[in-house]
Amino acid sequence: MPNIKSAVKRVKTIEKRRALNASQKSALRTAVKAADQAVVATDVDAAQAALINATKKLDKAVTKGLIHKNAAARKKSRLAKKLNALSAQA
Numbered sequence: 001m002p003n004i005k006s007a008v009k010r011v012k013t014i015e016k017r018r019a020l021n022a023s024q025k026s027a028l029r030t031a032v033k034a035a036d037q038a039v040v041a042t043d044v045d046a047a048q049a050a051l052i053n054a055t056k057k058l059d060k061a062v063t064k065g066l067i068h069k070n071a072a073a074r075k076k077s078r079l080a081k082k083l084n085a086l087s088a089q090a
Contacts, residue, residue, distance in 0.1 A: 031057045
């Protein structure tokens, strides 16, 4: 445990930040997984809605510094590719 007052404050703020980041990252993973499952279920309308939600969360995560912009772009691209393949089949 730190002895210096500023170090004690940093520990508190870092813990708050870590908890917030963890919850946001969890919500992001849930949204991406929901989009994937909607594609697997071959429900085009639900998949489109889930893709929009996942895209929003990915973009937000990039601006917050949770994930790298290329990682977000890769995930969005893969989800869109799956949705486009599903739409072509229907």
